[in-house]
Structures are given as structure tokens and as C-alpha cells.
Amino acid sequence: MLIIYFVIINLIAFIxxxxxxxxxxxxxxxxxxxxxxxxxxxxxxxxxxxxxHIFHHKxxxxxxxxxxxxxxxxxxxxxxxxxxxxxxxxxxKYNYQNDKIDEALDGYTIVQVSDLHNQSFGFNEKILIVxxxxxxxxxxxxxxxxxxxxxxxxxxxxxxxxxxxxxAPVYFITGNHEKWLEKKKxxxxxxxxxxxxxxxxxxxxxxxxxxxDGFYLIGLADDELGGSRLRELTENLPNDSLKILxxxxxxxxxxxxxxxxxxxxxxxxxxxxFIIPGKGGFVSPEFTFFPxxxxxxxxxxxxxxxxxxGLGNSLIPLRINNYPxxxxxxxxxx
Numbered sequence: 001m002l003i004i005y006f007v008i009i010n011l012i013a014f015i016x017x018x019x020x021x022x023x024x025x026x027x028x029x030x031x032x033x034x035x036x037x038x039x040x041x042x043x044x045x046x047x048x049x050x051x052x053h054i055f056h057h058k059x060x061x062x063x064x065x066x067x068x069x070x071x072x073x074x075x076x077x078x079x080x081x082x083x084x085x086x087x088x089x090x091x092x093k094y095n096y097q098n099d100k101i102d103e104a105l106d107g108y109t110i111v112q113v114s115d116l117h118n119q120s121f122g123f124n125e126k127i128l129i130v131x132x133x134x135x136x137x138x139x140x141x142x143x144x145x146x147x148x149x150x151x152x153x154x155x156x157x158x159x160x161x162x163x164x165x166x167x168a169p170v171y172f173i174t175g176n177h178e179k180w181l182e183k184k185k186x187x188x189x190x191x192x193x194x195x196x197x198x199x200x201x202x203x204x205x206x207x208x209x210x211x212x213d214g215f216y217l218i219g220l221a222d223d224e225l226g227g228s229r230l231r232e233l234t235e236n237l238p239n240d241s242l243k244i245l246x247x248x249x250x251x252x253x254x255x256x257x258x259x260x261x262x263x264x265x266x267x268x269x270x271x272x273x274f275i276i277p278g279k280g281g282f283v284s285p286e287f288t289f290f291p292x293x294x295x296x297x298x299x300x301x302x303x304x305x306x307x308x309x310g311l312g313n314s315l316i317p318l319r320i321n322n323y324p325x326x327x328x329x330x331x332x333x334x
Contacts, residue, residue, distance in 0.1 A: 001151075001317045006043055006079075013044030017051025017058070024057070033058075037067055045072035082318060087121060089131055090323045094297060094306055097334045098262055100242040105215060105331050110244075111137040112327040113164070114267030115175070115310025117148040118156055119324070125160045128311070128326070129167075135328050137168040139211065142201075143267050144175020144222060144248030147192070148314050149184065154192045162199045171202045171209065173219040175248040175268065176285075177314070204246070208233050218245045218261065225252040230259045242331075250293040250307045257303040264305040265329070269294045271309030271322040281322070285314070295325075 016039060020031040036058070040048040048068050051057065058064035101108075111132050121128040132140065146157045164170055174182075181189040197203060204219030206229055211217050218233055225247055237243060245261040249268040256264045272281010272294040281294030298305045309325040 002082075009039065009042060009044040010047030013039040013047030014051045014054075015047075017048060018055050021051075021055040021057040033063070037063070040068050040071045043075060045075050048072075085321070085323065086119075086313065086319050087127075088323050089121060089128060089311070089326055091131060091135070091326045091328055092308075093328045093330065095330050095332050096263055096304065097332045098242060099334050100214065100240060100262065101331045101333045102214065103333060104212065105242070106333040108331040109135060109137050110265070110329040110331070111135050111140045111168075112143060112265050112267075112306075112308055112329065113140060113146070113311065114143040114248075114265075114308040114327070115145045115270060115312055115314075116157070116160070117145055117177070117310075117312030117314050118151055118153045119312030120156070121311070121324075125156070125163065129160070129163050131326055132164055133167050135326075137328075139217075140164050140168050140170045141217075141246050141265055142170060142172040143246050143265055143308065144173055145177045145268070145310070145312075145314075146172075146175075147177055147181065147189075148312065149177040149180040150314060152181065152185075154188060154195075158192065158195050158199070161196050161201050165200045169202065170200070171204050171217055171219065171246065172196065173203075173205055173246045173248060174222050176222050179222045206233065208237070214238070214240070215242045216244070218243060220245060220247045222248045225249055226255055230255060230261075234259045234261065250298075250305060253293070253298065253300055253303075253305055256305065257300040261303055263329070264303060265308070265327070266305060267308040267310045269307065269309075270313065270316075271295045271319070271325070273313075273316050273318075273322065274320040275322040277321070283316070 016031055023030050049072050052059050205221035206224055207219050209217045216237055220230055243261045245256055245264045247264055247266050250266045269284050274282040276282055283289055284291040295307050295309045308327045311324040
């Protein structure tokens with residue numbers, strides 16, 4: 001979306017400078033200078049700069065030959081800074097201790113991928129894949145919104161999932177964007193589910209998987225987060241077993257805790273999109289301002305919930321002070 005905006009605004013700026021030059025030659029009504037400068041200020045500085053020099057227009061006027069290059073440099077710096085903010089992946093590591101973790105699970109490593117939203121991290125996601133590989137995961141869990149419902153690329157998501165499935169077993173649950181696509185484009189998303197299952201990805205919406213003796217991984221579909229399905233999934237599990245839940249949204253923590261799960265891995269909130277020092281995340285995907293749950297570790301009784309800030313963007317195409325995050329959880333014997 002931002003790329004489209006910059007292309008359009010710079011094209012508009014370039015055309016305006018060309019039109020104004022033609023009007024000047026013909027001594028016709030001119031485009032106000034404040035308009036020509038304004039389009040540069042709001043992102044069209046490159047188009048304005050090119051228009052000035054290609055059409056030989058306003059190049060001798062001080063307010064133009066100083067102002068336009070200044071805003072061009074400023075926008076170049078802002079674009080580089082914004083790109084770095086949105087593509088520099090940080091790894092957040094958690095050591096999770098519990099009496100239910102035995103010797104066999106001590107040091108067991110879980111890498112969580114959340115809210116990728118078809119974001120690109122290098123050619124064919126190589127930057128992201130290398131970071132996952134370097135953590136030497138025992139399993140990789142994908143906690144929803146791998147695909148974005150607005151700028152959807154099934155192939156990009158499929159190829160990424162295929163690549164990481166070669167590193168470790170992958171367990172996948174849906175987020176709200178997958179659920180939206182099930183309503184908007186059911187044939188395509190169902191074909192995608194079939195493709196990733198054939199590639200070895202374990203889709204565990206509303207399922208329980210016994211990873212090892214006494215260790216259960218529970219997947220909850222995005223449309224079942226606040227309902228009774230979780231209780232149905234957990235009620236027959238041994239009390240002394242380790243139960244880790246994959247659930248896309250953190251706001252249903254009361255339900256998660258009441259069902260006796262030990263650890264919840266979740267995402268959805270994108271770290272509040274813009275993290276303001278001293279205040280926290282600015283806005284949730286539901287446009288709740290300064291949401292309480294936007295990142296980090298939260299404890300509710302015997303349940304620990306870890307919220308990933310996620311990797312990509314959706315409706316709001318920019319992160320500020322909020323680097324894309326890959327979560328790594330290591331299980332430790334208490």
C-alpha cells in the first residue's frame with residue numbers, strides 16, 4: 001500500500017510540474033506554488049525534483065531549489081528507516097519452567113511464527129528461514145495469519161511453510177485472516193490447506209496432538225477461541241501432563257486459564273503497531289487504543305501466555321519502534 005502511494009504521489013508531482021511549465025510558456029493560469037511544494041512535502045519530492053530538472057521549471061527559485069532537495073533527502077531517510085523498522089527481525093527468547101517438564105523435554109525448543117501476513121523477508125523468505133534454522137527448533141508452531149486477506153499470496157505462504165517443514169515438524173492453526181478467506185474465497189483457501197498438508201504441515205485447528213509422552217499440543221481455530229471447544233479438547237487430558245495451547249488471539253485468556261493449559265502461544269495484536277515509550281502498543285487490529293495485551297509474557301494463575309508481536313502488517317502497513325518478532329521458547333526442567 002505504501003509503495004502504491006509513493007508511486008502515485010510522485011507521478012502526480014511530476015505531472016503537475018510539467019503542466020505548470022506548459023502553462024507558464026503559454027502565459028495561462030498557473031498552479032499555485034504552495035500546491036507544487038505541498039505535493040513534495042507529502043511524499044512526492046522525487047517526482048517534484050525530476051519535474052523541476054526535466055522540464056527546467058522553478059530551478060532558479062530559491063524556495064524550490066532548496067526546499068525540494070531537502071524534502072527529497074528527508075523522504076529517502078524516512079523510507080530507509082521505515083524499511084529497517086519493518087524488516088529487521090528480532091528474536092525474543094523465553095525460558096519456560098514447569099514441574100511437568102521432565103528430563104526428556106529439558107531444553108526442548110519451540111519456534112513460534114505469527115502474523116506473517118505475506119510479508120517478505122528476503123528472496124523466498126530466506127532471511128526469516130535462516131533465523132529459524134539457527135535456533136535449531138524441535139518443533140515450529142505457526143499461530144495464524146500467515147496469509148493476509150487483503151494482499152494475498154498463497155504461493156509465498158506455501159513455499160515458506162514447505163521450507164521450514166524441512167527444519168522441524170510444523171504445527172499450524174488459523175488466524176482471523178484465514179477465517180475471513182474461508183468466507184470470501186473458500187475454494188482457494190481450502191486448496192491452500194490441502195497443499196500445505198501434502199507438504200507435511202500439521203493443521204491442528206481444534207485438535208490435540210501428543211508430541212511426546214506427557215506433552216500435548218492443542219490447536220484452537222480462530223472462530224473457537226472464546227467458546228467451549230477448548231474445554232472439550234482438554235477435559236480428558238491427564239492433569240500431570242504438559243499442555244501447550246496455540247491460539248491466535250490473546251484476549252480470551254480467561255478461557256485459556258480456566259481450561260488448565262500451562263502455556264499459551266498467541267499473537268494477533270502486532271505489538272500495537274506503534275510502540276510508544278512509557279505507554280506501550282498504540283492500537284490493536286480492532287482499533288482499541290493502548291491495548292493491555294500487545295506483547296510479552298503474562299501469567300494468569302497456573303497459565304503463562306506469551307504474545308508474539310508478529311512479523312508482518314495488514315491494514316496498517318507500517319510498524320514504528322516495533323521490530324518484527326520471532327519468538328523462541330525453551331522448555332526447562334524446574
